[in-house]
Amino acid sequence: MSDTSRYRIKQLSIFSENRPNRLGAVAKVLKEGSINILGFSIAEGAGYGVIRVLVDRPDLAKDLLTEAGFVVKFTEVLAIRMEDRPGGLYDLTERMKDINIEYGYGYRNPPYAVLIVRVEDIEKGIRSLLAGGLDLLDNVNFH
Amino acid sequence: MVYWNPIEVMPIPELKALQLKRLKMLVYKLYTFSPLYRQRMREAGVTPEDVQGLDDVRRLPFMTKRDLRDGYPDKLFLASPREVVRYHASSGTTGKPTIVGYTRNDIDSWSESVARGLVSAGVGPDDVLQVCYTYGLFSGGLGLHYGAEKVGAAVVPASTGNTERQIDLIRDLNVTVIASTPSYLLHIGEVAERMGVSIERDTQLRLGILGAEPWSDRMRDRIHERLGIKAVDIYGTSELSGPLWCECSEQKGMHVWGDMTLVEVLDPATGEPVPPGEKGELVVTMLEKEAFPIVRYRTGDVTTLTEEVCACGRTHPRIGRIQGRVDDMIVVRGINVFPSQVEHCLMTDPEVGNEFQIVVERRGALDTMLVKVELRPEAFGDRLFELDAIKDRLAHRLRDSLNVGVSVEIVEPGSLPRFEGKAKRVIDKRVY
Incomplete structure (x- = not known):
């Protein structure tokens, strides 16, 4: 059984109520800690949201944000490499039909692009994505 | 059963008859001997003869803490000073003691x-x-x-x-x-x-x-x-x-x-x-x-x-x-709501803290009530639907307990104002 832990990427999930510039407050903490943001998304709920961030130093970032009063939690996500061309996402989705994705977000990282996903069962997800011939990024690419 | 005085088990009709007798006596005594009470009763348009049943107590004027404070030190006393054998005083946190x-x-x-x-x-x-x-x-x-x-x-x-x-x-x-x-x-x-x-x-x-x-x-x-x-x-x-x-x-x-x-x-x-x-x-x-x-x-x-x-x-x-x-009571859509009821509901939920704030507004002709609660950090788990579930559950529970529609907002821990002593939980933004 191959080790799948290297595909698990630590994402920060930050609870944020709908107040002006909460994103700015998060970004400020990260800036002051000289932490680089690799990717992020904002999910909007009713009266609150979740800010999800990938950073180069997640442990330090979590400590600093917690200290600043934020509610922060680690969530394990997967990063799938995509071709940076029309149809890149489609090719991917064709090969991950049987996987239950809870949420995802993408970004360009020339020469390729990346799709970040949270799947229901991460172990099963990794095996099934690898079996489908997808290219999962190793977490050394992030932190 | 052990009791101190057999009157504790007096049949209810007899007890009520005794209460009425004593109420009539009290009213008669006050009307006769206390110029202050007589004046208050006159203002309320009631005489001792009007008290014929226990329900007639409702015709008598209320006494409030304010009356008691205004009566400082002994304006409301009915007994003469020589009959008084002891004094106590209520704490005067809001002014003069009583x-x-x-x-x-x-x-x-x-x-x-x-x-x-x-x-x-x-x-x-x-x-x-x-x-x-x-x-x-x-x-x-x-x-x-x-x-x-x-x-x-x-x-x-x-x-x-x-x-x-x-x-x-x-x-x-x-x-x-x-x-x-x-x-x-x-x-x-x-x-x-x-x-x-x-x-x-x-x-x-x-x-x-x-x-x-x-x-x-x-x-x-x-x-x-x-x-x-x-x-x-x-x-x-x-x-x-x-x-x-x-x-x-x-x-x-x-x-x-x-x-x-x-x-x-x-x-x-x-x-x-x-x-x-x-x-x-x-x-x-x-x-x-x-x-x-x-x-x-x-x-x-x-x-x-x-x-x-x-x-x-x-x-x-x-x-x-x-x-x-009662001072804490708010009336929302004609229903009396006490912050203590909200507190009680929240206390039973492990996912939110004990701090809360009630915001009452009027949209058109309708009152709306919003309860803000702080999320406990341990209850947060990245998923929005989990937060929505906490919110819905609380809204339901509050609605059941208060009999009035309530929306719930989950806020960050530590973001609601803290109070030393008496907490001010209610923000009433209604304009009458």
């Missing part, structure tokens, strides 16, 4: 009321009762003291302070009953533990007569689990005399001695009685008080009333736990 005077008979009936309550809770001559309420102008200490002495218990007048000595006394004098605030009793338990004394194993303490601050059934359970002490609720305020009514061993509400007192529980907004078992303001008429008459005094305390005969056999009405202050 001075309460007592005649010999007042002290006797006050002690009688406490004695009946103590006996109903299982206190007797074999007991040693430690009074940990303050002795002095505050009526708690002496009130319990006189009642306990009357039933023949040995009283330890420990008053407040020096907790370690209190614990030594409890252990060395074989104290069986303690009268204190619930929080002080828990404090005693903690200090005893640090001293290496187990209240449950090393002392004879079995019963707590607890009051003078709001508390809950949850606290009652905690006291029982941690200290092995059965706890009963006691209520009274210095305006009414002092501690007056307490729960019997059934722990199902405090018996209000009807031969001495007429209680009403009213909708604070309309002044009409609420249906039995529903929350309202406790309004008290003391039927035989001499020095400082109390007629339809609005206590500002929120409680429930039941006139059902208690399982213990006593026939007098009972009031439930004090659930908050």
Whole structure:
């Protein structure tokens, strides 16, 4: 059984109520800690949201944000490499039909692009994505 | 059943007849001898002849804390100074204190009321009762003291302070009953533990007569689990005399001695009685008080009333736990809402904290009520649907408990204002 832990990427999930510039407050903490943001998304709920961030130093970032009063939690996500061309996402989705994705977000990282996903069962997800011939990024690419 | 006075089990029709007789007498006395009350009654358009049934008490004007304060020091006294044998004073947190005077008979009936309550809770001559309420102008200490002495218990007048000595006394004098605030009793338990004394194993303490601050059934359970002490609720305020009514061993509400007192529980907004078992303001008429008459005094305390005969056999009405202050009440879409109800709902949910804020607004003709609660960090798990579920569950529970539609907003921990002392939970943005 191959080790799948290297595909698990630590994402920060930050609870944020709908107040002006909460994103700015998060970004400020990260800036002051000289932490680089690799990717992020904002999910909007009713009266609150979740800010999800990938950073180069997640442990330090979590400590600093917690200290600043934020509610922060680690969530394990997967990063799938995509071709940076029309149809890149489609090719991917064709090969991950049987996987239950809870949420995802993408970004360009020339020469390729990346799709970040949270799947229901991460172990099963990794095996099934690898079996489908997808290219999962190793977490050394992030932190 | 053991009772102190056979009047405690008087059949209800006889009790009501006695109350009416005493109410008529009281009104006649006030109208005749007190220019102040006569004027108030005239303003309300009522004469002693108008009081023909117990319900007619509602024709009499209310007394409020303000009346009492304006009467400082003794303008409301009916007895002459030479008949007064004692003074107490209510705490003057919101202004001048209220001075309460007592005649010999007042002290006797006050002690009688406490004695009946103590006996109903299982206190007797074999007991040693430690009074940990303050002795002095505050009526708690002496009130319990006189009642306990009357039933023949040995009283330890420990008053407040020096907790370690209190614990030594409890252990060395074989104290069986303690009268204190619930929080002080828990404090005693903690200090005893640090001293290496187990209240449950090393002392004879079995019963707590607890009051003078709001508390809950949850606290009652905690006291029982941690200290092995059965706890009963006691209520009274210095305006009414002092501690007056307490729960019997059934722990199902405090018996209000009807031969001495007429209680009403009213909708604070309309002044009409609420249906039995529903929350309202406790309004008290003391039927035989001499020095400082109390007629339809609005206590500002929120409680429930039941006139059902208690399982213990006593026939007098009972009031439930004090659930908050009327001043805190808000009316939303015609429904009375008390912040304490919201607090109670939130306390049962492990995923949110105890801090909360109520925001009431008016959209068009409709009131809206929003409850803001703080998320507990442990309850956060990255998923929005989990947060939505917490929100929906709370909204449901609040709606069930308050009978009014409520929306819930989950906010970050620590973001709601904290208060030292009395919390200001309600923001009413309605413009009338």
